Amino acid sequence: MEEKVAVIYQAKAPPERNGILKPMKPGGYSDSGADIAYSLQQQNIPVVTPVKDPRVEHDLDWVFPDSLEGIQTAVDNGATIIWLNTVLYQSHPIEAFIRQGISVVGQIPENVDVYDDKWVTNNLLRKNHLPIPKSVMITKENAGNYQLHFPFPVVAKPIRGRGSQGVSLVNTAEELTTILQAMFRSQDYGQALYVEEFLPRQEVTVTVMPPGSYIIHKESVIQEDYWSLPPVRRFNHENGIAPYNGTVAVINNSEILSDGELQKGDILQLCNQCEAAARLVNAKAPVRIDCRANTEGKYLLFDVNMKPNMTGASRPHRTDQDSLTALAARKIGWSFPDLTFNMLKQHWKNSAGR
Template structure:
């Protein structure tokens, strides 16, 4: 029997190639508590740090992703860890591989590689998956860079988190100002990349790993990654979808209608997302943001190995459907259905 413990991010990840990935306040303890509370509500065996967790206290429900936190969960009987945290190569969780423990989440070394957005986009481009034009700018050449992309441009951290640190710039003056700001703050390291701005509709596609699932009470086996229905994003601020810590995704996102879901453009981009997920050997859901150009052709522009998994399991968080949950509802899943199906895809090394 699976006995589940949810991990959250306790510390900043290590600096990689001079680049620091920012940390979400609370380290995803909010979504971790949402998950744990929902599992408990439906009598799925879980362990929590507190014997009587308070629904209003996130940290009553989740264990820190430290050696002590993980061991504490094992001592309480956990044999399945939900890796609701930021992973990277040599994360302490790797020292627990090889035991009789199962995991929900990605393989840390793969997250480490693919968390580099520039590296990942170039990998996808080489495999004929449509990616916007991009240029890399470092702190050393910020006054002597060459661009082969017309304005407006999107400036992005290489190891970012959601839309934090992402800006639209309309001319060279705005770009230089943004570069000076980023490099002087040193929040996102010594490199950024700039990307072609796509003016069309933005969608988010959640791709699930291969495995066995329950959909409408029917068992279905997927031999390759498969995608949930696409979710459209709207009410952008300066051309960028706002960070969901500021605006709940339910306020600016909705699943596409059946007609558009069956259109060639959406079917094609869904196939590209599934191909990307297969290349990356995913073990848990990933989220891929895509956007159309002026001709309606979609490009994949941001791949997130750890999509948010918030949900309405607690009375004060009833508006906290994640983008993945919005998509899951279209195929008949509610929050517990989504979590149960994720739990069916556990793996061990």
């Protein structure tokens, strides 16, 4: 039977977890979902879409909502592989289809539920001797009575964040109090927030790919273990923080490290550490790990993104929309279509991939 792919997007916000909320991206990743579906279709890979003749510039013509009804419609229309371009969580509707044997591209939903929590994930990395910034969790209850074990400036952020939304560089205790009160008052992020030491030196982001069979430079390559795409440098920060990619296109503030930099010992070590982190969270698809150097120049891992942004310059009106992962892929000779093709090759079955 010929395999057919359908891409799903986030139709509603994920449920609250332990009083913590993950804010929803406007459009629910339908833009990147359409980039992916169009890219696959251009490669003559059978793609199931909600409308017979999807218009290239209309995102929702290309993707199905990640509701039970939306996924069922995709399956009824012939989809045998569901691309999970959405925020996953335990009891997500896709779990029923995974149990029934549908193939998916993406992470194990219950793993995302656990590791989308920065506090949980960074403690896991620390226990496994991976370098992470000093941090503290501040709840609505203890917001007037917390202790920092590291100096200002600090970074305040949501525990279940999305990119740099809600992330602030904070210079004083008074400023932190004001920002925490505003974040709690907004009710966008729930009852607890994350504060960590500020890392002032170079920021890089590392995309880690899962083990599997890939096509690299037109040759079939078996990757037995997790492996890194070349790291991407972030620059032109706004008040110390990389701006949200919906505001500033990634290609305007990011670049691949030079060939010389890619061979430096600290960068090679960092890639190994990121691969170890991906192994710890049992990634079944790419994860993007944001890293930054402290005052001594040592790189620390500060954010494991279980769902990297996957926008790509596949559609004619979006030529500036390569994501950090797409930028990294270009360094190994992959266009965005090559990236989506190789991601598709890693589709898996059964709830466990366990």
